[in-house]
Amino acid sequence: MLVATYSVSKRIRTYRVGVDWSSQSVVITHLRHIADCSPINDTLVLSELPLTSPHPEPQLYHLELLSPAPAPDLRRKESLPPMLLAFFCSSASTDKQPTVAVEQSTFITRWEYSITKPSLHPSFAQSGLKKPNDITFKRLQDVRVNKVLVAVRELHLATTLVLCYSDGSVEFRSRSTLEPLLRDVADRVSSLAQVGLEYLPDDPPGIEAVAEACLMQFNMSYVGYGNYHDDLSAVMQNFQKQFLKDRPEEAREFVHVFLSDMCRILQLNVDYSGDVKIENYLKNVLHQKTLSMQHSLGYHGEQQHRTLPSKVAFAILQLRWAALTFLMGLKQNPPGTILSTEAGFNRTETVRSFFGMISWTLSLMNHILDELFTLLSEVEEEGPVTYDSIESKIQARNTPALALIFVSQSRLLFKYNLLRFRSINAEAVQSRPQNPTWRELGDIFGRSPVPIQLFEKVIVDVETSVRNIYESNQISDAERKDIEKKMLITGSVSPKLWLAIESLLTKTLKSVREDINRATLYFHDISWIGLSDDRASDQWRKEHRLDIVRKVQVSTRAKVKRCTRCCSVMEDSAPQRGTTGWLVNMWRNCVCGNWWMDLDHERKMIDGVS
Numbered sequence: 330m331l332v333a334t335y336s337v338s339k340r341i342r343t344y345r346v347g348v349d350w351s352s353q354s355v356v357i358t359h360l361r362h363i364a365d366c367s368p369i370n371d372t373l374v375l376s377e378l379p380l381t382s383p384h385p386e387p388q389l390y391h392l393e394l395l396s397p398a399p400a401p402d403l404r405r406k407e408s409l410p411p412m413l414l415a416f417f418c419s420s421a422s423t424d425k426q427p428t429v430a431v432e433q434s435t436f437i438t439r440w441e442y443s444i445t446k447p448s449l450h451p452s453f454a455q456s457g458l459k460k461p462n463d464i465t466f467k468r469l470q471d472v473r474v475n476k477v478l479v480a481v482r483e484l485h486l487a488t489t490l491v492l493c494y495s496d497g498s499v500e501f502r503s504r505s506t507l508e509p510l511l512r513d514v515a516d517r518v519s520s521l522a523q524v525g526l527e528y529l530p531d532d533p534p535g536i537e538a539v540a541e542a543c544l545m546q547f548n549m550s551y552v553g554y555g556n557y558h559d560d561l562s563a564v565m566q567n568f569q570k571q572f573l574k575d576r577p578e579e580a581r582e583f584v585h586v587f588l589s590d591m592c593r594i595l596q597l598n599v600d601y602s603g604d605v606k607i608e609n610y611l612k613n614v615l616h617q618k619t620l621s622m623q624h625s626l627g628y629h630g631e632q633q634h635r636t637l638p639s640k641v642a643f644a645i646l647q648l649r650w651a652a653l654t655f656l657m658g659l660k661q662n663p664p665g666t667i668l669s670t671e672a673g674f675n676r677t678e679t680v681r682s683f684f685g686m687i688s689w690t691l692s693l694m695n696h697i698l699d700e701l702f703t704l705l706s707e708v709e710e711e712g713p714v715t716y717d718s719i720e721s722k723i724q725a726r727n728t729p730a731l732a733l734i735f736v737s738q739s740r741l742l743f744k745y746n747l748l749r750f751r752s753i754n755a756e757a758v759q760s761r762p763q764n765p766t767w768r769e770l771g772d773i774f775g776r777s778p779v780p781i782q783l784f785e786k787v788i789v790d791v792e793t794s795v796r797n798i799y800e801s802n803q804i805s806d807a808e809r810k811d812i813e814k815k816m817l818i819t820g821s822v823s824p825k826l827w828l829a830i831e832s833l834l835t836k837t838l839k840s841v842r843e844d845i846n847r848a849t850l851y852f853h854d855i856s857w858i859g860l861s862d863d864r865a866s867d868q869w870r871k872e873h874r875l876d877i878v879r880k881v882q883v884s885t886r887a888k889v890k891r892c893t894r895c896c897s898v899m900e901d902s903a904p905q906r907g908t909t910g911w912l913v914n915m916w917r918n919c920v921c922g923n924w925w926m927d928l929d930h931e932r933k934m935i936d937g938v939s
Contacts, residue, residue, distance in 0.1 A: 343359075418435055433476070588626075591619060611652060647690075686879070743784075743788050794828065887900050890927050
């Protein structure tokens with residue numbers, strides 16, 4: 330890899346960067362320095378626009394290294410060598426107003442990188458001595474354009490350069506000569522100004538324009554690199570922080586536009602309100618990609634509260650991971666059957682590997698019902714229960730409880746996980762009361778204030794109410810899909826499902842409330858699940874770390890690795906003999922689907938920089 334730098338002494342230095350795999354170190358070799366890199370006075374002017382006054386000394390503002398490329402003429406065997414481009418900007422000013430720039434130009438200086446072998450007498454080869462190759466940078470003719478260039482892109486295997494200017498225009502030029510390429514299609518649009526559209530200095534692009542630009546980059550990243558678009562996520566988060574920090578409504582609109590169109594581009598159907606097999610849902614990795622991006626856009630740091638859409642995505646990702654875990658770990662047993670028939674589940678380490686996942690999911694169920702009970706009590710004290718009153722309380726409390734009950738994806742995952750819970754609980758209570766490991770697993774279910782059957786009743790009642798509304802109002806498939814998509818990416822239940830919300834709050838919750846100890850439910854510890862904004866949850870995040878895969882607390886002294894997108898951590902211990910298969914599969918990727926990074930290595934890098 331070649332690297333170019335520009336110093337305050339106005340010199341360009343070039344380096345070759347490589348990896349020495351034997352010593353596992355990075356090797357940096359200095360190649361050449363270019364002392365005279367400023368534009369030459371007789372620079373070739375490709376634009377016919379004259380300058381009204383001389384330019385001051387141009388200032389370098391960008392360096393670009395072009396990789397080798399195939400020759401434009403396919404009959405030639407040799408390829409185009411690497412090329413170094415340096416961009417200098419200069420502003421001309423008037424005599425009456427010397428501080429006001431009236432014309433700006435970009436000077437492009439170019440060098441070709443080449444390696445030549447020294448010509449030596451054949452006798453030197455017999456001595457075993459080798460002279461290093463000569464590395465040269467041949468300067469080519471400079472180019473001047475009466476515009477400010479802001480970006481350079483490569484096309485057609487790096488044989489064509491796309492120059493993007495500050496006025497919104499785009500120009501295609503030959504890499505070899507930098508001559509403009511004639512358009513082969515007469516009606517091709519090369520800039521917004523060509524069709525009469527432009528942004529005035531005091532009229533910056535709107536939220537939808539920025540979201541669409543990010544969406545185009547996401548589409549290119551997805552097609553070219555698959556799942557790896559963390560740079561785009563970082564840019565969008567920075568945009569929200571800089572321009573939308575004090576404008577929450579526009580920030581929500583920005584995320585909504587991007588996520589909605591992202592589902593459209595991926596042709597992703599998020600409607601699972603019908604009868605769907607869990608295997609078909611889990612096989613579709615696009616759900617993991619979109620949920621991961623949704624969670625990332627609402628995540629602003631370990632000690633900051635997630636946004637409501639981010640919480641919904643985070644919870645569904647964990648439920649998806651739980652369902653995937655049960656599907657892999659108990660794949661020989663259909664839901665609702667006794668587990669003793671599977672030899673793998675008889676092993677103690679296999680049973681224990683499910684402890685954290687089961688505890689986390691049960692705590693989520695308790696948190697949802699506790700939030701719904703609190704929501705109902707607060708609304709009833711203030712007056713009649715209406716959709717607006719419920720929605721305002723949800724936004725104020727930033728709680729995803731109601732959305733996780735009504736979004737069809739989370740309902741599908743809850744139904745599957747509850748069936749597995751029933752099988753595991755039955756095995757723990759009835760079949761193996763004498764086994765300490767199974768007895769401990771049974772105690773986890775016993776400590777939950779909300780029994781499995783009661784939460785299952787809530788899910789079934791909501792499922793029935795939602796289906797009745799869809800059928801009685803004759804809602805089309807397209808409209809139903811749109812309702813489900815909006816609920817998922819906003820975290821707010823659609824007003825069209827108000828009758829189902831009212832039935833849940835006034836009938837279902839009141840019927841199950843009699844079978845639940847509200848005091849025990851209120852004091853149940855949910856600070857570790859990462860969905861509450863109360864003081865206890867904030868304190869837990871400051872003092873503890875949660876292994877996002879096994880859902881167990883990790884010691885602060887343990888070696889961990891962190892996800893590069895959602896910043897969740899996992900204990901970094903090598904798989905031991907007898908480790909559960911599903912756990913081994915997660916050593917590579919996080920629950921959100923992204924890569925792990927060695928957290929200790931990251932801290933060493935930060936300490937070295939500081």
